[in-house]
Amino acid sequence: MRINKLLSNFGFCSRREANRLIEKNRITVNGRLCELGQWVEEKDIILIDNKPIPMKDKIYIALNKPVGITCTAAKEVESNIINFMNYPEYIFPVGRLDKASQGLILMTNDGKLANKILESENKHEKEYIVTVNKPFDDFFMKVMSEGVKICGVKTRPCKVSRVKGDTFRIILTQGLNKQIRRMSKVFGYTVVQLERIRIINIKIDGIDMGNWRNLTEEEVAELKKL
Known part of the structure; x- marks a missing residue:
């Protein structure tokens, strides 16, 4: 490499x-x-x-990212996630969660594991709670789950279920740029709140907004089995 x-x-x-x-x-x-x-x-x-090369201990962190923070390790970018955390060691975000969204993002210094998590063909699940600007019907959930053509490609089939009139749960196995926002827009809906609550086996439960925790040994071991 x-x-x-x-x-x-x-x-x-x-x-x-x-x-x-x-x-x-x-x-x-x-x-x-x-x-x-x-x-x-x-x-x-x-x-x-x-x-x-000095060998570093591996770091694995689950962060509850607030809205307004950009998922980049480029320190020159305003409101970037590295400056926000001010973590004493070198770490970087595993993938992206756009600036207008909130929720779970994994931070690490383990490039090998990060690459395995991000490889599209592995089809790892990511779960979101999404609120749109108006109530939707069952047809909307059906067509969203079957795949939607955005940016010249059709998204993979996914799982969509209703939380309430204007809010749904969606589980994706890919991570196209602003995928959920673009999918919703195709059918005339605008996302007003988007929160990621799970990445594979890691859940956001118990992590307050803007805070983070270290992954447990069991969680890391399960990720490495993938």
């Missing part, structure tokens, strides 16, 4: 920060200065400031 991805997978730094280190000639691979975009293997001798 590319050197910046390897360093991210090891939990050492972000890909962007890795590129900065390369540009400053602080990384060598098998005794030679590393180049931007260079492909490496784990068996290669990779040194940073002439020292082996």
Whole structure:
């Protein structure tokens, strides 16, 4: 894999920060200065400031993200999730939850596990509670569950059930950009509140808005079985 991805997978730094280190000639691979975009293997001798890559303890966090926070590790982005948490170690969000939405987001420094969670073909479940701008009928739930054409592709079939007149529960196995908002818009509905309450086996229960908790060993073990 590319050197910046390897360093991210090891939990050492972000890909962007890795590129900065390369540009400053602080990384060598098998005794030679590393180049931007260079492909490496784990068996290669990779040194940073002439020292082996320090191995970090893995961090796994469940955060209840408020509305207004952007899911990016880019610190220059205003109201980004990294500045919001002000966590002392390098971590990054697993996937996205758009700025206007709230709820569960996983934070980690484990790039390998993050990649497995995000791989679309794995069809991992994500569950949401969604309120729209007006009441909907059973036909709306039926067509939403069968898949909706957005951005030139048809979404995968999903599970949709009613919570109340203008609110539904939806379980997706993919994560297209603003997928639920776009799906609802096709049928004339505007999402006014969207909360993610579950990612695979991790639930938001017990985490107050803006707070977070470490995943348990059992939760991490179950994720790694995927």
